[in-house]
Amino acid sequence: MQAKVRVAAVQAESAWLDLDAGIDKVIALIEGAAAGGARLVAFPETFVPGYPWWIWLDSPAAGMPFVPRYAANSMTRDGAEMERVRQAAARNGIHVVLGFSERAGGSLYMAQAFVSETGELTSVRRKLKPTHVERSVFGEGDGSDLQVHDTALGKVGALNCWEHLQPLTKYAMYSLGEQIHAAAWPGFSVYRGAARALGPEVNTAASLMYAVEGQTFVVAPCGVIGAAARELFCDTELKRDLLLTGGGFARIFGPEGSPLAEPLPETDEGILYADLDPALIAIAKSAADPVGHYSRPDVLRLLVNRNPMPRVVEVPADPPAAAPEELAVEEFPSALPAS
Structure with missing residues (x-):
């Protein structure tokens, strides 16, 4: 980072299971963030087409009616919907980190797209390990999804939700020199009061600790549960008790732990802004750089495999086999005397 930069964190409710409406909302928020002076805007986890909250509220069998609709409204990385996002980023001159459910073949992945201010799709990463019941919907990424990108704003990376509770994943990201980190969350209103680990x-605190541990700015967008979500996912009083209205806790933190944006009420939709001063990174790292002077590689080191792991690997074709008569001559020379 060479200069101060304004960033934006989205706190909003998804257009649930509606891909076209979801992209319309993404574009409106991109435009709003750019109008607010932001040069980067980050979106919640699986903001398009929304987080699949049914997986926390009932049995897998009861959730089956959602599955075809969710798959049909999930986005591909090379489709018309992504092209619309790219055009919006270019039109508004803003970097976008978009959380979406990626459809690839017959599988879905919890993905984050990095789109540059010129509309280039820099990359798409996938959540390395979906959490708990998320594994009933989503596949997992591989080491190639540990990514930090050089941009005009600085080194930008991203993780989803409880990837921020995986120490080795975090350390691998810190080692890449990340300066601006998008920490995407789906919302914190499920099991409120019963499962503190899922709460705000x-x-x-995980977003805050990531900032302090890695000495990076953390832009933490967060989803909101509104009336539309409860209408869709909660057909019993018990489910309404399990998934409450609200849950929006977007935050922006500095690399030494300072809160840089005034939070919104958890039920409100909006955009948080902060101006990031790179001098704070130098100050924070002077005290504790976990992959530099504050490390002990003689005691502890991390082994990382960043290679992509394709499902199908084509074996090279064998060389053409020799003709039978050639084999006979080669392997069984004639015993007759030479004439």
Whole structure:
């Protein structure tokens, strides 16, 4: 980072299971963030077409009616919907980190797209390990999804949700020199009061700790549960008790732990802004750089495999086999005397 930069974190409700409406909302938020002076805007986890909350509320069998609709409204990385996002980024001159459900063949992945201010799709990464019941919907990424990108703003990376509770994943990201980190969350209103690990206290602390551990700015967008979500996912009183209205806890933190944006009420939709001063990174790292002077590689080191792991690997064709008569001459020379 060479200069101060303004960033934006989205706190909003998805257009649930509606791909076209979801992209319309993404574009409106991109335009709003750019109008607010932001040069980067980050979106919640699987903002398009929305987080599949049914997986936390009932049995897998009861959730089957959602599956075809969710798959049909998930986005490909090379389709018309991504092209619309790219055009919006270019039109508004803003970097975008978009959380979406990626459809690839017959599988879905919890993905984050990096789109540059010129509209280039820099990359798409996938969540390395979907959490708990998420594994009933989504596949997992590989080491190639540990990514930090050089941009005009600085080195930008991203992770999803409880990837921020995986120590080795975090350390691998810190080692890449990340300066601006998008920490995407789906919302914190499920099991409120019964599962503290899923709530705002723990997970907001995870974003804060990521900033302090890695000495990076953390832009933490967060989803909101509104009336539309409860209408869609909650057909019983018990489900309404399990998935409450609200859950929006977007935050922006500095590399030494300072809160840089005034939070919104958890039920409100909006955009948080902060101006990031790169001098704070130098100050934070002077005290504790976990992959530099504050490390002990003689005691502890991390082994990382960043290679992509394709499902199908084509074996090279064998060389043409020799003709039978050639083999006979070669392997069984004639015993007759030479004439």
